[in-house]
Amino acid sequence: MSFLKKSPWVLHYAATSCNGCDIELLACLTPLYDVERFGIVNTGNPKHADIFLVTGSVNEESRKVVENLYAQMPDPKVVVAIGACALSGGIFKDAYNVYGGIDKVIPVDVYVPGCAARPEAIIDGVVQALDILEQRGKARKRQRKMVAA
Amino acid sequence: MKPYAWSLGLAFIFLGPVVGALLAGIDRRLTARMQSRKGPPLLQPVYDVLKLFEKDTLVVTRLQTLYLWGFLFFMVISGVILFLGSDLLLSLFALTVSGIFLCLAAYATNSPYSNIGSSRELMLMMAYEPMLILVPLGFFLVTGSFRVSDIVAGSPWQVIQLLGILVGFLFMLTIKLRKSPFDLSYSHHGHQELVKGITTDLSGSDLAIVEIGHWYENTILLGWLYLFFAPWGPWIALPIVIVLFFAEVLVDNTNARLTWSSTLKASWLVTAAVGVTNLMLLPFIT
Numbered sequence: 101m102s103f104l105k106k107s108p109w110v111l112h113y114a115a116t117s118c119n120g121c122d123i124e125l126l127a128c129l130t131p132l133y134d135v136e137r138f139g140i141v142n143t144g145n146p147k148h149a150d151i152f153l154v155t156g157s158v159n160e161e162s163r164k165v166v167e168n169l170y171a172q173m174p175d176p177k178v179v180v181a182i183g184a185c186a187l188s189g190g191i192f193k194d195a196y197n198v199y200g201g202i203d204k205v206i207p208v209d210v211y212v213p214g215c216a217a218r219p220e221a222i223i224d225g226v227v228q229a230l231d232i233l234e235q236r237g238k239a240r241k242r243q244r245k246m247v248a249a
Numbered sequence: 250m251k252p253y254a255w256s257l258g259l260a261f262i263f264l265g266p267v268v269g270a271l272l273a274g275i276d277r278r279l280t281a282r283m284q285s286r287k288g289p290p291l292l293q294p295v296y297d298v299l300k301l302f303e304k305d306t307l308v309v310t311r312l313q314t315l316y317l318w319g320f321l322f323f324m325v326i327s328g329v330i331l332f333l334g335s336d337l338l339l340s341l342f343a344l345t346v347s348g349i350f351l352c353l354a355a356y357a358t359n360s361p362y363s364n365i366g367s368s369r370e371l372m373l374m375m376a377y378e379p380m381l382i383l384v385p386l387g388f389f390l391v392t393g394s395f396r397v398s399d400i401v402a403g404s405p406w407q408v409i410q411l412l413g414i415l416v417g418f419l420f421m422l423t424i425k426l427r428k429s430p431f432d433l434s435y436s437h438h439g440h441q442e443l444v445k446g447i448t449t450d451l452s453g454s455d456l457a458i459v460e461i462g463h464w465y466e467n468t469i470l471l472g473w474l475y476l477f478f479a480p481w482g483p484w485i486a487l488p489i490v491i492v493l494f495f496a497e498v499l500v501d502n503t504n505a506r507l508t509w510s511s512t513l514k515a516s517w518l519v520t521a522a523v524g525v526t527n528l529m530l531l532p533f534i535t
Contacts, residue, residue, distance in 0.1 A: 103300040174305035
């Protein structure tokens with residue numbers, strides 16, 4: 101039985117986002133949606149996090165931060181890209197200063213579309229990420245056993 | 250020593266974290282209800298810790314894990330001494346040593362958040378220790394013994410005699426349980442100013458050890474609070490203690506975080522105003 105699904109702690113980072121998606125994301129924590137029902141806690145610390153929620157079209161400044169945060173998260177971990185900008189760059193796609201999409205920088209597991217993404221869609225994205233997280237957890241356990249053997 | 254006392258000490262080692270985890274679970278649910286949310290399941294703290302064991306542990310320094318085991322070890326020692334009915338003063342000293350180990354674990358890393366958290370934790374220790382020392386002292390002056398078994402068998406009037414010390418202890422309990430307004434070094438809530446204070450650089454099983462240590466601590470503090478009402482018997486004392494314990498959740502949800510300097514001032518003021526005054530008045534009311 102895996103407990104990863106029962107207590108996913110999320111890390112939220114706005115990679116050059118307009119903050120529209122961030123507001124919707126934080127709305128998930130409010131009494132109306134209350135994701136703590138599922139044990140989801142918004143931790144500000146990458147070393148405690150299981151799920152990395154990123155919004156915005158990454159630029160050079162935020163790329164370093166995104167990579168750093170991703171590297172600091174202990175395995176098993178998943179990444180959820182939230183909003184049109186995080187998926188493809190959105191309306192900033194043709195801008196000279198953005199990478200256009202989180203997956204240009206770090207591997208993304210779940211894409212949540214929308215401008216801004218609705219709280220329901222974000223929760224759905226996290227729920228889908230949980231299944232991936234559980235698979236990763238099992239794979240990681242096997243790896244540890246192989247190393248120990 | 251009676252076999253009864255031994256069984257209580259053993260029960261603490263195995264059931265202590267269970268009780269502590271349940272207290273933490275009820276705490277989180279109560280907090281959620283006070284914020285008009287539904288809140289996580291009762292066993293959420295247990296799920297969290299079991300999950301942490303499934304995660305990788307990023308080792309920042311090898312020393313850190315050793316310090317954390319020291320933290321857990323002395324926490325258990327403190328509780329065992331308390332539940333065996335032995336010396337209350339010794340139990341307090343073990344509790345302090347365990348706190349120091351947690352600070353060392355946080356200081357062992359280079360993270361500024363962790364270091365500032367640790368500095369604040371030491372400041373908080375300076376704030377609550379004087380009052381905590383007054384608690385065994387008060388019990389000694391009332392019952393003539395530092396032994397927990399003698400305190401439990403003391404006079405039913407000891408709560409009235411030690412009322413000031415009880416109020417002071419409840420104040421320090423807010424600091425010990427890391428509740429607002431005194432959660433400067435580490436908070437059980439998600440986001441905070443110092444990222445995650447002392448536990449910033451801990452992950453995986455290291456963080457799980459800290460959580461289990463906190464469960465033990467919850468039980469120990471509940472035990473300390475129980476001592477004040479112990480002569481009334483468990484059926485009256487336990488409900489009072491649990492109500493007082495969860496009053497801390499209300500305090501947590503209705504207060505904003507203080508700075509370390511005002512925390513220090515406030516706690517020493519309370520120590521002087523209710524703790525020391527109570528001790529000075531004791532000769533007239535015993």
